[in-house]
Amino acid sequence: MRFVKGHGTENDFVILPDPGGVLDLAPGTVARLCDRRAGIGADGVLRVVRTKAAGDPAAEAMAGEAEWFMDYRNADGGIAEMCGNGVRVFARYLVDAGLAAPGEWDVATRAGLRRVTLGPSGDVSVDMGPPEHLGTGRASLAGRSYTGERVSMGNPHLACPVERPVAELDLTRAPGFDPAVFPDGVNVEFYRAVGERHLEMRVYERGSGETRSCGTGTVAVAAAAAGERGGAEGEWTVDVPGGRVVVTLGGGTSHLRGPAVLVAEGEIRSGWLAAPGAS
Numbered sequence: 001m002r003f004v005k006g007h008g009t010e011n012d013f014v015i016l017p018d019p020g021g022v023l024d025l026a027p028g029t030v031a032r033l034c035d036r037r038a039g040i041g042a043d044g045v046l047r048v049v050r051t052k053a054a055g056d057p058a059a060e061a062m063a064g065e066a067e068w069f070m071d072y073r074n075a076d077g078g079i080a081e082m083c084g085n086g087v088r089v090f091a092r093y094l095v096d097a098g099l100a101a102p103g104e105w106d107v108a109t110r111a112g113l114r115r116v117t118l119g120p121s122g123d124v125s126v127d128m129g130p131p132e133h134l135g136t137g138r139a140s141l142a143g144r145s146y147t148g149e150r151v152s153m154g155n156p157h158l159a160c161p162v163e164r165p166v167a168e169l170d171l172t173r174a175p176g177f178d179p180a181v182f183p184d185g186v187n188v189e190f191y192r193a194v195g196e197r198h199l200e201m202r203v204y205e206r207g208s209g210e211t212r213s214c215g216t217g218t219v220a221v222a223a224a225a226a227g228e229r230g231g232a233e234g235e236w237t238v239d240v241p242g243g244r245v246v247v248t249l250g251g252g253t254s255h256l257r258g259p260a261v262l263v264a265e266g267e268i269r270s271g272w273l274a275a276p277g278a279s
């Protein structure tokens, strides 16, 4: 099976081209592919499938509007509704592979259609839809409790403001949260203002652990920070361990812009896929 490796601000993905939807992507297979020692290594998998062949009625209902469906999986094999860096890398892959033209078009995702804008090379921008503010929530980390804003970007986030530099946080363990408040789990972001409309952020992602960036998370923290300042719309810069993205809030939606890089491509040995360790 062919694969491509890519990343958006070092949030990295194994891209699996499966236009006809023939691939049986079991959670264990995804986890093995994402394993950084025994597999290729990544924060998640992007299966590139034609919307009409996605094998999911909700996805196939978008076939008239989007040719391609982003079937995103977390590193643990679990399914997530949306991935902001993933959709940008997905779009870059489609253009690079000649499967879509540079310009503006919709990608189908489990969270609905997402409009991407890209040239033949360079940054990719995506309309992420309106951040949904759901009130406050709490997380715990290293014996401390944090209050944040619950934000849905199609997937669940808890955006927690902190006073100290985010580099000082210990994210080697998962933050605690109340499963009654977050029955499907949650991506927990910690952010701090470092300038005017300028934030730094670290994240512990549901299903992937600490990653070096989370696109939906950067929009969630920008939306939370804007909410604290009375709904400040416009451009927000968000620094993450893997680089920098720009979030624009306004017009009843949000946009995420940043790099999307294809790094390598190759062939996954079919013997390894069938029986890892045996080939």
Ligand SMILES: N[C@@H](CCC[C@H](N)C(=O)O)C(=O)O
Binding pocket: 011, 044, 074, 079, 080, 081, 082, 083, 084, 085, 086, 155, 156, 187, 205, 206, 207, 208, 211, 213, 214, 215, 216, 217
């Ligand atoms: N890294 C992604 C988010 C991936 C999904 C997330 N872990 C979840 O389970 O919701 C991004 O760039 O948005």
